[in-house]
Amino acid sequence: MTEAIAEARLEAPVLDIDPFTEEILPDPYAFHETLREKAAVVVLAPYGIYATGRYEEVKAVMSDHERFMAGAGTGMYDLRKPGAWRPRSPLLEVDPPEHTSLRTVLTRIISPIVVRKWRADFEKEAERIADKVVDMGEFDAVRDIAEAFVLTVFPSALGVDIPHENAVAIGDMNFNAIGPNNDIFQRSLKKVEPILEWYQKSFQRESMIPGGFGEQIYLAEEAGELPPGSAPGIVRSFIRGGMDTTNAGIGFTLNQLARDPAQWARVRADPSLVRGAFEEAIRHESPSQTQFRTTTRETVLGGVKLAADRKIAVFIGAANRDPRQWNRAGDFLIDRQTAGIHLAFxxxxxxxxxxxxxxxxxxxxxxxxxxxxxxIELAGPPSYRIINTLRTLEKLPLRVTRA
Ligand code: HEM
Incomplete structure (x- = not known):
């Protein structure tokens, strides 16, 4: 036992709340406060795992793969133990140094030079969608802006054909599967049963449309730059990570700006301010709400003693509103300059x-x-989808006036 462990006085206190419920998920902020204020780390009684919602500790867990590994799964269940039903991501659920070489190859495949070339196509699609919603005057911004845009441009850049309705159902299932095997997950699994065969095929070699970066991932595997057999799982990780989160962030930005005519006026006067608005929106509502790691050894976090080989949930959504880190944490402020500081990514x-x-x-x-x-204003109350580890809007009714 190290000295630090011997000195740590606190055992993690027990918090007997299940945050993965229909009651808490649509409005998790009271739970987040309880989690942060109870202790730096608690034991979440319904699951017998550790959990933290403080900024410093969430950042520490995500940054320290030597003490908090991803290799036993970044979901609630330990992928090394019997009964784990999720296939491992060959990218996210692998630790350095193995992860580092994969990451280097993928960073080259989606380098800034590559991504810059997509801009013209993305802009063309954005202009089409923006003209359409302005003509409509009143619309659902989730369906008609966020999904219409992201579910078109992202699959096209990846080079995979994903029908919109399939993408939404698969997203629900994937982000539920990171959390507990509860009714919410089971319902989403049932919903995707009819399309599971299509989904399994969608990230295979023969489904890659030439010219997309999915094809480049397969080519890198064929060239021996990526581990044999890893390409399908890597493409799947991009499908999982790339769409629902971005949809959510765009929806959150519009939701907040529609409630705040003064900040909208500033964005109107200088459209480059949308960058800060988006960054603040993903701090404020954190699309990816919860991820998990596993302790590699006995250790101390925030003065709390942790046992080895135990799962720890990091509540990113709680950390991104931790008053220890943020002034007026619950307010949406487009000038906040949060890029690189918030933990939404x-x-x-x-x-x-x-x-x-x-x-x-x-x-x-x-x-x-x-x-x-x-x-821009709300044309009705927004609603949230109920998903174990993803926060995203179900509907965002908006009314707009043409400039
Ligand atoms: C607002 C949008 C997004 C948010 C909030 C978001 C959030 C995150 C978070 C929190 C992680 C870390 C997970 C962990 O450490 O356990 C992550 C990793 C990842 N994201 Fe995103 N993401 C977004 C957009 C995207 C996009 C557009 C793509 C695809 C181009 C993508 C692909 C990935 C992949 C592949 C990983 C795993 C990286 C690795 O293991 O090295 N994400 N994302």
Whole structure:
């Protein structure tokens, strides 16, 4: 036992709340506060795992793969133990040094030079969508802006044909599967049963449309740059990580701006401010709410003693509103300058590899809207989808006035 462990006085206190419920998921903020204020780390009684919601500790867990490994799964269940039903991601659920070489190859495949070439196509699609919603005047921004845009441009860049309705159902299932095997997960699994065969095929070699970066991943595997057999799982990780999160962030930005005419006026006057607005929106509501790691050894976190080989849940959504880190944490402030500080894209070795793609998509669609829309307001109450580890809007009714 190290000295630090011997000195740590606190055992993790027990918090007997299940956050993965229909009651808490649509509005998790009271739970987040309880989690943060109870202790730096608690034992989440319904699951017998550790959990933290404080900024410093969430960042520490995500940044330190030596003490908190991803290799036993970044979901709630330990992939090394019997009964694990999720296939391992050959990218996210692998630790350095193995992860480092994969990541280097993939970073080259989606380098800034490659991504910059997508801009013209993304802009064309954004202009089309923005013209359409301005003509409509009243619409659902989740379906008619966020999904219409992301579910078109992202699969096209990846080079995979994904029908919109399939993408939404698969997204629900994937982000439920990161959390507990509860009714919410089981319902989403049932919903995708009819399309599971299509889904399994969608990330195989023969489904890659030439010219997309999915094809490049297969070519890199064929060239021996990626481990044999890893390409399907890597493409699947891009499908999983790339769409629902970005949809959510675009929806959150529009939701907040529609409630705040003064901040909308500023974005109108200078559409480049959409970048800060998007970044703040993903801090404020954190699309990827919860991820998991596993302790590799007995250790101390925030003064709390942790046992070896135990799962720990990191509540990114709670950390991104931790008052220890943020002033007016619950407010949406487009000037906050949060890029690189908030944890919406994670931290450490696995920090989001697609973040510049997400930013590019958000910049382009939000600026196209800002250029055309003088005023924007809610046309009805927004609602949230209920998903174990993803926060995202179900509906966002908006009314806009043409500029
Ligand atoms: C607002 C949009 C997005 C958010 C909030 C987000 C969030 C995250 C987070 C929190 C992680 C770290 C997970 C962990 O450490 O356990 C991550 C990793 C990842 N993201 Fe994103 N993401 C977004 C967009 C994207 C896009 C557009 C892509 C695809 C181009 C993508 C692909 C990935 C992949 C492949 C990983 C795993 C990286 C690795 O293991 O090295 N994400 N993302």
């Amino acid at each position: 994670g931290a450490g070795a696995h920090n989001c590899i697609g973040q510049m793609i997400a930013r590019l998509e958000a910049d382009i669609i939000l600026a196209a809207i800002a250029r055309r829309v003088a005023a």
